[in-house]
Amino acid sequence: MDEGISSERNRDNQSTEYRARITEEKKNRKLAPRQRQIQNRDAQGRLRAFREPTPALSSTPPTSSTSRSSSPDSYEFQPRSPTAPTSPPAIPDSPPADDEMTSSIEPFWGDRPDEYAQDFFRAFNRAMGDKTDDVKRRLFVNYLRADSEADEWYSALPPDVRADWGDIERAFHLRWPRSTIARKTAMEYEEEILAMKLKEEMLGQKEAVAGREVYTHIAWADQIGALVSRAGMAAGTTYIGLVHRALPALIRDRITATPTDWTAFLAIVRNIDIDYIKDGAAEAGKERERVRRFEERVRMLEAQASPTRAIRTQLAQTAITATPTRLGATHTETNPSLTAKGGQGSLTYGVTMQGGAGRGGGGPRPPRAPPTEADRAALRARLAEMVHHPDTDAGRTAHRAQQQAWATKHGPETRVTELTPYPLRPGTLAVNSNECFGCGLSGHIAPRCPLPPEQKLNIREADWRAICRNVLRIPFATPMRYVTIDDYGGVAAIEEIANIEEVEREQGNGDGPSE
Structure with a gap:
């Protein structure tokens, strides 16, 4: 009994020792590096027959195992060769x-x-x-x-x-x-630097630069910094004052110290707190919206209080129709529109009754005295005091300020007269330049103005141009007769008109400027 147990223990110990030896041999075994196979071709480029080389086996005999028991339950492990097959030597690549x-x-x-x-x-x-x-x-x-x-x-x-x-x-x-x-001159660099504006409405927003998003004020600083560097002015202060004055107030107010050079100036702009910029941009947007509504209200009030509103309403009711001759009607003056030479058309319209001092209820207004040289001299003096701005961003901004100042000073219901000159739109011709009262340009008259109604001149500016034309122009040698036809084809009124364009334009006063 004891001998059987001892024999079993010996077999277990031998098996354990054998497994440990095999594991140690595997750890110490080193394989040859794998070589890249090179295609073997002959001189004509054809593949040659390839034979697998016979691996050179190690001559070291495997370690023999210790004596084992011949019992059927003994372990029979077959050891593996510790040496890997040897690969053929690598063929070096031929240099190009x-x-x-x-x-x-x-x-x-x-x-x-x-x-x-x-x-x-x-x-x-x-x-x-x-x-x-x-x-x-x-x-x-x-x-x-x-x-x-x-x-x-x-x-x-x-x-x-x-x-x-x-x-x-x-x-x-x-x-x-x-x-x-061709390199840029100093003047060209100056123009580019001063033209690179940072717009107030763009503050707080982002734009894509080189595939990434940056805030607009930082992108502006990077662009103008690169331009200044190319101009060779980064170490100086040239044009910093002009650029500083053109910045939005939101940015300008944060630059309190005097920058020593462009690098310091742009660093201040880049380091402005973004929350401050966003809050200020939101407030500025609300202010712009308030100004827009105010201007819209002023335009509406100007249209309502225009001195030519009644004339425009009256002419809107005008229609050209064929009026047959009625029997039994007697006239004090023959209607030229109904004669053989005058054709069969006549001008009729609904008459709007207008009262007022010196005016009969809807009757013809008395002709106004022609302007004197003193009137012309006084009007020229007022024109000399007015500033007609160019058609630029700064000019249009200044023109809006002029309109607001006029409405604040004279009131929204004040009529334009010789004593209340109205500012002219930027980019238009000066008064008394034979200009169109619809757009302020030459080449046509107001009834044929190609601009749509929403783009035409402010009605008060048109009235002011008509006043200047009436006062400063040379009267026609032959005045035009404005004939009003009554409901029965007779002559209801005859009025002398000096300026034919003012009648055609539906805005001028035939007898002179607004009273």
């Missing part, structure tokens, strides 16, 4: 030939406007890499277009020059030197 073109470069012509010789030469040097000067000398001609200007130049080089790469390089740069580019 010296005349192989290592990069795709467009051949150089030498006379094409869309190619630059210096770019070609640099591309050639990049393609050559670390090749020797002798290789560059031999390969250079292969990069020249055959029978081109560059090829003929190379063929005309002396043999001793073509034999040395340094001489070829010097001859190339002498034949195709670097071009002198």
Whole structure:
């Protein structure tokens, strides 16, 4: 009984020792590196027959196991060879030939406007890499277009020059030197710097720069910084004052210290707190909306209080119809529109009764006395005091301020007279320039003005231009007669009109400016 137990223990110990030895051999075993298989071809490029080489087995005999029990339940482990098969030696890759073109470069012509010789030469040097000067000398001609200007130049080089790469390089740069580019002048840089505006309505927003989002004030600082650097003014203070005054008040108020140079000035702009900018931009947006509503209200009140509103309403009711001659009607004056020479049309409209001092209920108004030289001199003096701004962003802003100041000073219901001159739209002609009262330009009259109604002049500006035309112009030699036809084809009223355009435009007062 004891002998059986002892025999079993010996078998277990031997098995454990054997497994430990095999594990240690596996750890110490080193495999040969795997080699890349190279295709074996003959001189004609055909694949040769390939035979698997016989691995050289290690001559070291495997370690014999210790004596084991012949009992059926004993462990029978077969040891593996610790040496891996030996691979065939690696075949080294053949180096590329010296005349192989290592990069795709467009051949150089030498006379094409869309190619630059210096770019070609640099591309050639990049393609050559670390090749020797002798290789560059031999390969250079292969990069020249055959029978081109560059090829003929190379063929005309002396043999001793073509034999040395340094001489070829010097001859190339002498034949195709670097071009002198047109550089900006100081005045051009000044114009670009001053034209690069930071708009108030864009503050607090983001824009894409080089694939990333940045705030507009930082993007502006980067752009103007690059421009100043190219101009060579980054270390000075040139134009800083002008740019500072053109900044939005929200940014300008944060720059309290005097910057020593452009770098310090732009650093202050970049470091402004973004929350401060966003809050200020929101308040500025509310103020712009309030101003817009105020201007819209002023325009509405001006249209309602216009002195020509009644005339425009009356002329809107005008219609040209054929009025037959009624029997039994007697007239004190023959209607020229109903005669054989005058045709069969007549002008009729609904009459709007207007009362007032010196006016009969809807009767013709008495003609106004023509303006005197004193009236003209006084009007010219008032015109000289007015500022007619150019059609720029600053000019349009100043014009809006003029309109608001006029409405504040005279009131929204005040009529335009010789004593209340109205500001002129930027970009239009001066008064008394034979201009259109619809757009302020020349070449046509108001009834034929091509502008849509919403783009035409403010009605008060049109009235002011009519007043200036009436006072400053030279009266026509033959006045125009404005004939009013009654409901029965007779002449109801005859009024002398001096300015035909003012009647056609549906806005002028035939007898002079507004009272």
